[in-house]
Amino acid sequence: NAGVTQTPKFQVLKTGQSMTLQCAQDMNHNSMYWYRQDPGMGLRLIYYSASEGTTDKGEVPNGYNVSRLNKREFSLRLESAAPSQTSVYFCASSEVTGTDTQYFGPGTRLTVL
Amino acid sequence: RKEVEQDPGPFNVPEGATVAFNCTYSNSASQSFFWYRQDCRKEPKLLMSVYSSGNEDGRFTAQLNRASQYISLLIRDSKLSDSATYLCVVNGPLRTNAGKSTFGDGTTLTVKP
Numbered sequence: 001n002a003g004v005t006q007t008p009k010f011q012v013l014k015t016g017q018s019m020t021l022q023c024a025q026d027m028n029h030n031s032m033y034w035y036r037q038d039p040g041m042g043l044r045l046i047y048y049s050a051s052e053g054t055t056d057k058g059e060v061p062n063g064y065n066v067s068r069l070n071k072r073e074f075s076l077r078l079e080s081a082a083p084s085q086t087s088v089y090f091c092a093s094s095e096v097t098g099t100d101t102q103y104f105g106p107g108t109r110l111t112v113l
Numbered sequence: 114r115k116e117v118e119q120d121p122g123p124f125n126v127p128e129g130a131t132v133a134f135n136c137t138y139s140n141s142a143s144q145s146f147f148w149y150r151q152d153c154r155k156e157p158k159l160l161m162s163v164y165s166s167g168n169e170d171g172r173f174t175a176q177l178n179r180a181s182q183y184i185s186l187l188i189r190d191s192k193l194s195d196s197a198t199y200l201c202v203v204n205g206p207l208r209t210n211a212g213k214s215t216f217g218d219g220t221t222l223t224v225k226p
Contacts, residue, residue: 042200102214
């Protein structure tokens with residue numbers, strides 16, 4: 001039982017490049033989330049998926065797209081990376097949205113030059 | 114005003130000390146509350162949920178005051194291993210906010226020998 005896994009762990013991009021961050025959970029959770037964490041700050045919600053087949057914007061969705069591929073997988077895509085997207089990205093999952101504990105993946109450290 | 118505000122810290126305390134963190138939230142309809150712990154460069158992990166009746170887990174006690182819209186975390190007999198950043202998390206109401214989580218910026222605790 002691996003919990004929540006994320007790939008890659010580290011990534012360096014040049015401005016304008018694109019990439020997809022992958023996330024998978026094996027806990028049969030319905031809800032999945034993408035957050036970003038900038039130095040000295042809390043986590044900010046980018047997008048979430050309350051259930052398979054649905055996605056909704058969070059607090060900071062601009063510059064990102066997501067896909068809930070199936071119940072297990074939720075990917076985050078940066079179409080044209082910008083230096084302002086340099087951050088640590090965490091994926092999380094929970095049984096349902098709103099009341100349950102969220103379980104986090106180990107994070108992806110992204111630097112955009 | 115931020116939706117969730119925490120004591121800015123940092124807190125530097127000796128081993129064995131008692132330390133308390135506070136967190137205020139702005140949405141009176143918020144439905145659930147949590148404290149997460151985050152070690153340096155790692156993912157957040159649930160420390161404890163916070164209930165109106167208060168709850169205790171060993172050396173940790175969490176309290177919720179809905180009337181004043183704040184939650185607190187008390188750590189007794191601090192250990193070196195308690196050194197971490199503590200994140201206050203508030204989930205919004207399902208009806209208007211889809212239960213999304215808002216994270217505080219965190220309070221950093223360093224316990225010294």
